[in-house]
Amino acid sequence: MKILVTGREGQVARSLAQQGAGRDLVFAGRPEFDLADGDSIARTIAKVHPDLVISAAAYTAVDQAEDEPDLAMAINGEAPGLIGRAAAAIGVPVIHLSTDYVFDGSGDRPWREDDPTQPIGMYGKSKLAGEQALAASGASYAIVRSAWIYSPFGSNFVKTMLRLAETRDTLGIVSDQHGNPTSALDIADALLAVVDRWQENPRHGIDQVYHFAGTGATDWATFARAIFAAGAVHGGPDCDVESITSAQYPTRATRPANSRLDCTKFERTFGLKSPPWQTSLEKVVGTLLA
């Protein structure tokens, strides 16, 4: 099965390259594949002619999206519809990544797939528009919402913490936003499980939204402390973490206070559950500090 993965340099795409070694994976990225250029989307999908598309490229700069709403909407909101149309034209399905930021952050129970979406920032709004565009495109699809992704690749919160700790003794980190840290390597395994299931039965769990994220919830400050604790074993930098409120750490975009995801539907459908977030974190920090 030939799989086209978009977002060649991104965390999820690079994790797919690692976890899917030996499979027929083709990676597309800028400049020749640009989500802001509809022609390049259609051209790439027609040329590669994959059996399945994994749509992992996105505009992921949450604060910057507030200042570039049109660009964020073109890349995250409109392009998934174009990917869907191009995939439908050759009769292949799309697995598309989306985010916990489609929810408004109210309440304290984990969000289920059919809970009402109400994004509070431009990034979340654009990602929700993309889910809707793909669903309306005519392609068969699975939309997999994940959260708080980190990995040895690209930029992410874990790498930011380890970098800042090189020069700082104390960091103030928000403790009033709750979610599920997720290793991109675990996401790659989950996406490949969907691929394998569809090879057996292409209609299994098709045209659905799923949640897949690290097992167990935490807040960013506790996550940061766990990063330094995991790093200490490998001689990583030490740093005190002071819990602060979101009001004490103003950002351009407001983040949801509760973005915990209920992942039972994915587990029930594809038989896979993410490891506890602490287990995956230890592995990634070990790789980063090796």
Ligand SMILES: NC(=O)C1=CN([C@@H]2O[C@H](COP(=O)(O)OP(=O)(O)OC[C@H]3O[C@@H](n4cnc5c(N)ncnc54)[C@H](OP(=O)(O)O)[C@@H]3O)[C@@H](O)[C@H]2O)C=CC1
């Ligand atoms: N990071 C996170 O915490 C979370 C991410 N997600 C979703 O998961 C998916 C994968 O995220 P992740 O791997 O972390 O993303 P990254 O930010 O690591 O990578 C995004 C990739 O998208 C590419 N990209 C951005 N704009 C364009 C464009 N106009 N045309 C083509 N490619 C473009 C980037 O290319 P370039 O290298 O050229 O900049 C980059 O390779 C995304 O859909 C994201 O919304 C969901 C939940 C959490």
Ligand SMILES: Cc1cn([C@H]2C[C@H](O)[C@@H](COP(=O)(O)OP(=O)(O)O[C@H]3O[C@@H](C)C(=O)[C@@H](O)[C@H]3O)O2)c(=O)[nH]c1=O
């Ligand atoms: C660097 C830093 C961040 N923070 C806060 C800001 C924010 O609320 C939280 C996490 O910071 P980040 O900038 O990594 O967060 P953010 O970019 O909002 O991460 C999000 O990215 C997108 C793509 C998603 O889809 C989400 O699931 C989520 O992972 O930590 C501090 O409190 N202190 C600090 O020193």
